[in-house]
Amino acid sequence: MKLYTFSAAPNPRRVALLLKYKGINVDTQEVDLMSKAQFSESFCAVNPRSTLPTLVIDDGTVLTDTIAICMYLDTIYPERSLFGSNDVERAQVVGRCHQIFFEGFSAVAEVLRNQGEAFKDRPLPGPLKMPQIPQLVERGNLRIGAFFEAMDAELAGREFLVGKNMSQADIDLYVVLGFCGWVKRKIPETCPVLLAWFSGMKTKLGE
């Protein structure tokens, strides 16, 4: 099994925190997104979508979506499960991860990638060339604000997003809140529950 990653990037961080939480080491290779190594011939041969993380399993199967990689690793390393303690919780964790990816990660990416030279013609991850749309920066920022409010409300009276234990959904939310800093957005004072939760997670994850 081999994990292709880029430690600084948010989606790879979702997997890295799962591995850390479970105390697992896997064979890892860094693919430098800063030098656009995801488009190199050698990496495109592994994952033509040119995205990270990418996990190649021993039978040759290639997993290219973070949620799929995390579910797979949680299944083969079941100690300290991050996908709930029963079937309903498992479904809830996947639902929350999907929500956080769509409402959180994609909102931040919308802001980050629709402005500046670094992402010129690359507002979406991967090889697809497209023009940046500056109006999406404004909309992305509105979406980030709405996301903070929604998560603040969801966490009221709860230690974790699903059930009584930490799950991948908590890790994903923790990572996206850090990713907000890339576009100079911080959890606002109007979201005290989320602020306290974030600081608690930092401690729990030993960050």
Ligand SMILES: N[C@@H](CCC(=O)N[C@@H](CS)C(=O)NCC(=O)O)C(=O)O
């Ligand atoms: N569908 C992928 C998307 C992952 C993704 O967007 N990864 C970013 C790094 S956080 C990436 O590989 N970007 C490559 C690029 O910008 O071309 C997943 O769910 O893991």
